[in-house]
Amino acid sequence: MPKKRNHGDGALYFLKSRKLWRGVANAGFDANGKRVQKYVHAKSQKEARAKLEMLIAEIEENGAPLDKSMTVEAWAKHWLDTIVPASNPKPNTIKAYRSIVNNWIIPVIGRKRVALLKPSDVRAVALGITDAGRSTGTASKAHNVLSGMLEAARLDGVAGRNVARDVIAPTVLANERGALTTDEALAVLRVAARRLDGTRWWYAILAGMRQGERLGATLDAIDFDRGEFTVKWSLTEIGFKHGCDGDCGKTRAGACPQRRYNVPPGLKHRALQGRLALVEPKSGKSRTFPLIAELAEPTRRYLEATADRPTPTVSSGGTTTGRRSPLSRTTTNGAHSCARPASSRRRRLCARRIAPQELPSPRHRTGLATPPRPC
Known part of the structure; x- marks a missing residue:
């Protein structure tokens, strides 16, 4: 029997x-x-x-058997397209996640099964980043993204555990970002003081404002009477999505006549021109700081000198035509160069990199390309 x-x-x-x-x-x-x-x-x-x-x-x-057929690449795509947007992150956050997943995670462990990942696989991702000459900061970000992705897989029953939690995250080495010394910061301010639209560097160094916050500062952010500056917006670039359910026949969502900003529901934003838009600051809340004299006086001079510009802002300014250039052109690559002694020609070139003439602005202007409809 x-x-x-x-x-x-x-x-x-x-x-x-x-x-x-x-x-x-x-x-x-x-x-x-x-x-x-x-x-x-x-x-x-x-x-x-x-x-x-x-x-x-x-x-x-x-509560259910694990899905052992799911690969890291397939789960990463599902995670980026479905799970991450549901948490209402900023557009740049999704863009950064997608970049890390496509450039570092998928090439190393994309073909492996999520349910069968081992701690050595997690370490292989960080090792691949550092072997490629990237910073430990990038390796640490990749570890955090991978951990979030595997935690979602555990909750969905794709993996039995989050193996990234069993691995110590890469330690970020000090001074990798190349912060300016006091002498270098003063040198940058001296160069910026010689330019009309170098005011944004004063706000960067003396007020600690992020680049997007400086470029997205509207005129109502400043109060000279009370001596206060309020950070309300941050300038960013947002991609598009079709607004016609794909019936327009255009491959690129940006070419769709009914295009919309590809932003998560509930994200407060203001459309400008093209991909440029204003979104809430990184913290999600506005903040106010005292407007010290070293910032107030240059700002007054700048606003008086640019009063006739079609799209003036507090610190970055608009062009004489009102056109806006891509945000990627407004970089901080010239800071260290301008802080070091150089020839007069080199200083002029560096000064141009510090404060480009064509900067985006948060004011609407008629006659420009029609911005996409907010979601």
Whole structure:
């Protein structure tokens, strides 16, 4: 008489048609109330019993068997397109996640199964970044992105655990960002003081404002009477999505006549021109700081000198035509160069890099390209 299995141990029997041992485990019920059963197969009874015990353990621990067919590449795409936008991040945050996933995570472990990842696979991603000559800061960001992606996989029953939590995140080495020394910062301010639109560097160094916050500062942000400056907006570039459900025949979403900004629901933003838009600051809240005399006086002079410009702002200014240039052109690459002694020609070139003439502005202007409709 065959040995009777206890309740909850599943069923184990031999399939004569396939000449294989089959193990059966109950995995709950579906939406219609029908029992869901999962199967394992092996050539020997011993091997089938071991597989069945692992399956039952997975169901007891996770509520359902793990999806061992899901690759890291497939899960990363699902995570970026579905799970990340649901948390209402900033557009640049999604862009940064996508860059890290496509450039560092998928090339190293994209073909591996999510449920079968090991701590060594997580370390391989960080090692690939540092071997490519990138900073430990990039490796640390990649570790955090991978950890978030695997945590979502654990919650969705794709992986039994988040193996990234078992790996120590790469340590970010000090001074990798190349912060300016006091003498270098003073040198940058001296160069910026000789230019009309170098005011934004004073706000960067003396007030600690981020670049997007400086470029997105509207005229109502400053109060000379009370001596206060309020950070309300941050300038950023946002991609587009189709507003016609793909019926326009355009491949690029930006060419769609009904294009919309690709922003998560609930994100407060203001459309400007092209991909440029104003969004809430990084913290999600406005903040106010005292407008010291070293900032107030240059700002007064700048606003008086640019009063006739079509699109003036507090610190960056607009062009005489009102056109706006891509945000990527307004970089900080010239800071260190301008802080070091150089020839007069070199100083002129560096000064141009510090404060380009064509800077984006947060004011609407008629006659320009029609901005996309807000979502």
